[in-house]
Every structure is written in structure tokens, then in C-alpha cells.
Amino acid sequence: MLLQLNDLLSAAVLIVGFSLLAYIALQNWQTAIARALCVLLLGVVVVFGGDVLLGQAEHEATIQFLLRAQWLGITLVPAGYAHLSDALLTYSGLPSKGRRWLVAFGYLCSLIFFALALSGNLLLSGGIAHGPLAQFGAGPLFGLFVLYFAATSVWGLWVVWQVRHIALTPTLRRRLTYLGATFLAPGLAVFPYLIIAGTYRVLSDNIVLLFSALGNSGVAVMITIMVYSIAFQGLLLPDRLIKQDFIRWGLYGPFVGVTIILFLRSTPVLARWFGLPAATLVIFGVMIMTVLMPIFVSKIKPYLDALVYRQDRAEIAYLRTLPRNTFTYADLRSLLENTLVVICGALRVDTGFVAAPDDGANYTIKTMVGARREVKRFVAEHPLAEVMPQIAALPPNSPGEVPPIESFLRYDGFCMLSLHGPEGDFLGALGVAYPSGGLTPEARRLIGVLAHQMELALTTVHMQQRLFDT
Structure with missing residues (x-):
């Protein structure tokens, strides 16, 4: 045994x-x-x-x-x-x-x-x-x-x-x-x-x-x-999409595979019970499981999704009818945070944040990584309502090109870069602690590529919000 x-x-x-x-x-x-x-x-x-x-x-x-x-x-x-x-x-x-x-x-x-x-x-x-x-x-x-x-x-x-x-x-x-x-x-x-x-x-x-x-x-x-x-x-990518992929892969990979193995290993016992050849049971068993397992997986997946997406149930219910790459606000926070971690790690700095307009006419910090006390000090000493207009006036950077040094604003230990939509509308600002090696062309290229990902995410969420409002 x-x-x-x-x-x-x-x-x-x-x-x-x-x-x-x-x-x-x-x-x-x-x-x-x-x-x-x-x-x-x-x-x-x-x-x-x-x-x-x-x-x-x-x-x-x-x-x-x-x-x-x-x-x-x-x-x-x-x-x-x-x-x-x-x-x-x-x-x-x-x-x-x-x-x-x-x-x-x-x-x-x-x-x-x-x-x-x-x-x-x-x-x-x-x-x-x-x-x-x-x-x-x-x-x-x-x-x-x-x-x-x-x-x-x-x-x-x-x-x-x-x-x-x-x-x-x-x-x-x-x-x-x-x-x-x-x-x-x-x-x-x-x-x-x-x-x-x-x-x-x-x-x-x-x-x-x-x-x-x-x-x-x-x-x-x-x-x-x-x-x-x-x-x-x-x-x-937002955590939601990665978790969704991981759950789907787990259901269609390990879960289905282990279930089939359990059936095949139990076939000799079932054959003795029913008095039939084991090969015959394997044929019928594989046929039944091939049809039933995808149906079973599709039935239980919504319940697993409900556990994963507890914070965004209303938005998720609506987004099920939209393309898979549609974002919730939790997705936006997750993607901005993930991108900030990559930027800070590559530049070897420990603090960064993204600021953007809120539902009103004010600006808020959408996400931050590293020393929160330093970001709070910066915001307290330099109100976003005063800083953001200066950043919005910076020349926008074109996707695929290295942002020129003029696109960055050095401000009290941070370097700031404006984020713009496809039509040139101001979406917000990216701020990271000024790197010790300065803004080299390689550093500016990296920031430009990843900042464009942030711009796409912010644009997508703004478009979706207009859809939700209608």
C-alpha cells in the first residue's frame, strides 16, 4: 500500500x-x-x-x-x-x-x-x-x-x-x-x-x-x-492578471494531470470490481474525463476568482464582458508599484512615487515605494498643486526615444518626469530619488521605456472610467 x-x-x-x-x-x-x-x-x-x-x-x-x-x-x-x-x-x-x-x-x-x-x-x-x-x-x-x-x-x-x-x-x-x-x-x-x-x-x-x-x-x-x-x-502586469494566469494554469495543468493519474492508478481496482478489462475502462475513463474536466474547471473558476478579487468584485463583474487587458484601480496601483520597483532597482535608488490628478481638481500620490517618510516630507514641503504645473510644462517624451535631459526636473533630491497621454494630455508625474550616478543616457532610456508603460496604464484607466460613467 x-x-x-x-x-x-x-x-x-x-x-x-x-x-x-x-x-x-x-x-x-x-x-x-x-x-x-x-x-x-x-x-x-x-x-x-x-x-x-x-x-x-x-x-x-x-x-x-x-x-x-x-x-x-x-x-x-x-x-x-x-x-x-x-x-x-x-x-x-x-x-x-x-x-x-x-x-x-x-x-x-x-x-x-x-x-x-x-x-x-x-x-x-x-x-x-x-x-x-x-x-x-x-x-x-x-x-x-x-x-x-x-x-x-x-x-x-x-x-x-x-x-x-x-x-x-x-x-x-x-x-x-x-x-x-x-x-x-x-x-x-x-x-x-x-x-x-x-x-x-x-x-x-x-x-x-x-x-x-x-x-x-x-x-x-x-x-x-x-x-x-x-x-x-x-x-x-497587474497582480490580478498574473494571479488569473496562475490559477488557470494550475487548474488545467497540475489539477487535471493529477486527476487523470489518480484515475489510471485506480483502474486495476475498478477492473476487478466490474469484471472488465482494464484497457476498456481506460478508454471510457479518458473519454469521460476529457469532456468533463474542462466543464468542471470552468464551473469552479468563478468561485476561485471571487476569492482572489475580493476588493474589486463590482468592477470585475463588469470587466468580464470586456477584453482581458482591461484594468481595475487595484490593477493600476499594482502595475505602477511593480514598475516603480523595477526603476528604483535598476537605478539603485530606494524611493519613488507616481502622482496624478484625482477625481477633482487636486493631485494625489497614486503609489510609492521605499522611504514613505521621505515622500511625505517632499509633499509636505512642496505641495503637489504647486509642483505639478511645473512638471506639466516639461516637454513630453516620445515613445521609443531616450528622453532628453530637459524632460526631467530635479526637485529637492528627486528627478521628476511628466507623464502624457497619446493626445498630449497631462496624466501625472513620475518621481524617483536622484541616482548617485546622475541621469546618464542609459538611466534616461530605462526611465523612458518604463514611464511609457505607466502612461499606457493611466490612459487605459481614464478611458475605462469614462465608459463606467456612461
């Missing part, structure tokens, strides 16, 4: 891992954080794919090959941890060429350990050749690999908490808390515990299988939370 449960959970983790790997690669491949996460997920997929195949393998040569091939996934994880640590620090405005070389060295070490695992007895030797706990024993260099694995894991966890400490927004700190709590999930999933000398000689098979089943259940949940926490990084 425990063996079947463990096999089922291994297959479930494989489906969840592969679905999440596909999700993050397709949604956010352009960011280094996402690429590093893909390396970690690939390691999990390789190891659990090997576990699923080992459960069906019968020939000793096949078992030996699969056990060694799994080390591709095992060695990828420490390299992925080093890669993710560097990506997090770079995203937080702390790039380092020396650290990049360290990441490259990590991948080289993983390649060497994988080569040792494929041949020879320096890393792996002896062990158990058959049974549900088939595994190699520890070779002379296995202790060195354990040190490498532990060092990258601990360093990565330390980096996550350091980045969390310097995060500019409460939302980003919350996401990094999720990441820190689940950071060790890939390592816990792939580490070859049975190789540690004496483990499989002390514990019974049932105890090991029980621990394995519990661990697999936790890993599936933890890697899902881990991906969720990173799915937002670097995406200039």
Missing part, C-alpha cells in the same frame, strides 16, 4: 513540477530570476521522472542507468540555487561580476559531479540494486558533494532574507517571505538521502516509504508556493 501511495505521489510531484516549469518558462523567461527557477524545477522534474520510471523498471542495467541519470537533476539544484541567489541580488540593485563568475563555477562543479556520477566509483559505489529503495552507496567524494549542496542552499536562503530586508514595498517583502519559507523545497525533493551511509540499513522499507510519501506531499505544495512568489518578479 505504501509503495503504491509513494509511486502515486511521485507521479503527482512530476506533473506539478513539469506544469510549473512550463508556466514560468512561458510567462517570464526574460528575467534571470525565472530562468534560475527553471533550472531548479528542471532538476525536480528529472529526479521524479526517474523515480516514476524506476518504479516500473525490471532489468538491473535499466535500474543502474536510471539511478545515474537522475544525478543530472540532483546536480542541477545546487547550481540553480547559486544562480537564483545571484539573480535576486542583481534584481535588488546589487550586481556583481565576481558573483557571476561564482555562478559559472557552480555550474562547472555540477557538471563535474554529474560526470563522476555517470561513471566510476568516486561519487557512487555499491548500494542496493533491486527493490523499491534501489540506490547507490556513498563513494569517497560523496561528502564533498554534500558540502557543495549544503553551502549553496544555505547561501541562497541567506540571500533571500537579505533581499527581503532591503525590499522596497510590503508586497515584495511578503512575496519574499513566501520564497524564503519554501526555498529549500527543490533541495529537499532531490537530495539522495538513501546514499548517506547506513540510512537504508537502519530503517525499514515501510518507514522510509512513509517518510518519502509525506515529503513528496510537502514538496508539491512548497514548489507551487515558490513559483507563485517569483511569478510576479519583473512582470509589468
Whole structure:
């Protein structure tokens, strides 16, 4: 019973891992954080794919090959941890060429350990050749690999908490808390515990299988939370759309996949109950599930949406009839905040804000990141009603072009840039702490590109508000 449960959970983790790997690669491949996460997920997929195949393998040569091939996934994880640590620090405005070389060295070490695992007895030797706990024993260099694995894991966890400490927004700190709590999930999933000398000689098979089943259940949940926490990084989209994609992917990927696996694994039992061939039940079962699962998903998705969009139910009810890229006010705040975080991180400054007109004739701060006290001081000493007309008089910047230095207004430690709509109407202002390196052409190009994203979002919301008012 425990063996079947463990096999089922291994297959479930494989489906969840592969679905999440596909999700993050397709949604956010352009960011280094996402690429590093893909390396970690690939390691999990390789190891659990090997576990699923080992459960069906019968020939000793096949078992030996699969056990060694799994080390591709095992060695990828420490390299992925080093890669993710560097990506997090770079995203937080702390790039380092020396650290990049360290990441490259990590991948080289993983390649060497994988080569040792494929041949020879320096890393792996002896062990158990058959049974549900088939595994190699520890070779002379296995202790060195354990040190490498532990060092990258601990360093990565330390980096996550350091980045969390310097995060500019409460939302980003919350996401990094999720990441820190689940950071060790890939390592816990792939580490070859049975190789540690004496483990499989002390514990019974049932105890090991029980621990394995519990661990697999936790890993599936933890890697899902881990991906969720990173799915937002670097995406200039409202949280609502990202959550919507994540929920949809989870329903059509892991949920449907695990459900089908459960059915296929229960087919032999159902065949004995009904006295029919298992192949016949598989045909009818796949046919029924192919039709019913999309219907079931479409029925439960609105209830999940209601939980996610609690703050915008009235707007969401209306926006269901409009294109998917239509924004709510919460979407606008989220997109402006995400864009500000990217700008501040790239310029290596810690404070920024966006000011825009409110429903009346006044101006308000729409969102801010970093030192709120500094933004409040600026607004108190320089009322927006006095500052904004000066910013509105600045020459607008054309999309795709580097804003000239004349488009910026330096004001009490901040550099201000006007935001304009397609017709030249004044939408508001972007303000960021003046960078220590000054407004170089590269800095102005970055601000110009991201400020245009803000202009598009503000224009969209203004157009929608006119629709709502009519």
C-alpha cells in the first residue's frame, strides 16, 4: 500500500513540477530570476521522472542507468540555487561580476559531479540494486558533494532574507517571505538521502516509504508556493492578471494531470470490481474525463476568482464582458508599484512615487515605494498643486526615444518626469530619488521605456472610467 501511495505521489510531484516549469518558462523567461527557477524545477522534474520510471523498471542495467541519470537533476539544484541567489541580488540593485563568475563555477562543479556520477566509483559505489529503495552507496567524494549542496542552499536562503530586508514595498517583502519559507523545497525533493551511509540499513522499507510519501506531499505544495512568489518578479502586469494566469494554469495543468493519474492508478481496482478489462475502462475513463474536466474547471473558476478579487468584485463583474487587458484601480496601483520597483532597482535608488490628478481638481500620490517618510516630507514641503504645473510644462517624451535631459526636473533630491497621454494630455508625474550616478543616457532610456508603460496604464484607466460613467 505504501509503495503504491509513494509511486502515486511521485507521479503527482512530476506533473506539478513539469506544469510549473512550463508556466514560468512561458510567462517570464526574460528575467534571470525565472530562468534560475527553471533550472531548479528542471532538476525536480528529472529526479521524479526517474523515480516514476524506476518504479516500473525490471532489468538491473535499466535500474543502474536510471539511478545515474537522475544525478543530472540532483546536480542541477545546487547550481540553480547559486544562480537564483545571484539573480535576486542583481534584481535588488546589487550586481556583481565576481558573483557571476561564482555562478559559472557552480555550474562547472555540477557538471563535474554529474560526470563522476555517470561513471566510476568516486561519487557512487555499491548500494542496493533491486527493490523499491534501489540506490547507490556513498563513494569517497560523496561528502564533498554534500558540502557543495549544503553551502549553496544555505547561501541562497541567506540571500533571500537579505533581499527581503532591503525590499522596497510590503508586497515584495511578503512575496519574499513566501520564497524564503519554501526555498529549500527543490533541495529537499532531490537530495539522495538513501546514499548517506547506513540510512537504508537502519530503517525499514515501510518507514522510509512513509517518510518519502509525506515529503513528496510537502514538496508539491512548497514548489507551487515558490513559483507563485517569483511569478510576479519583473512582470509589468497587474497582480490580478498574473494571479488569473496562475490559477488557470494550475487548474488545467497540475489539477487535471493529477486527476487523470489518480484515475489510471485506480483502474486495476475498478477492473476487478466490474469484471472488465482494464484497457476498456481506460478508454471510457479518458473519454469521460476529457469532456468533463474542462466543464468542471470552468464551473469552479468563478468561485476561485471571487476569492482572489475580493476588493474589486463590482468592477470585475463588469470587466468580464470586456477584453482581458482591461484594468481595475487595484490593477493600476499594482502595475505602477511593480514598475516603480523595477526603476528604483535598476537605478539603485530606494524611493519613488507616481502622482496624478484625482477625481477633482487636486493631485494625489497614486503609489510609492521605499522611504514613505521621505515622500511625505517632499509633499509636505512642496505641495503637489504647486509642483505639478511645473512638471506639466516639461516637454513630453516620445515613445521609443531616450528622453532628453530637459524632460526631467530635479526637485529637492528627486528627478521628476511628466507623464502624457497619446493626445498630449497631462496624466501625472513620475518621481524617483536622484541616482548617485546622475541621469546618464542609459538611466534616461530605462526611465523612458518604463514611464511609457505607466502612461499606457493611466490612459487605459481614464478611458475605462469614462465608459463606467456612461
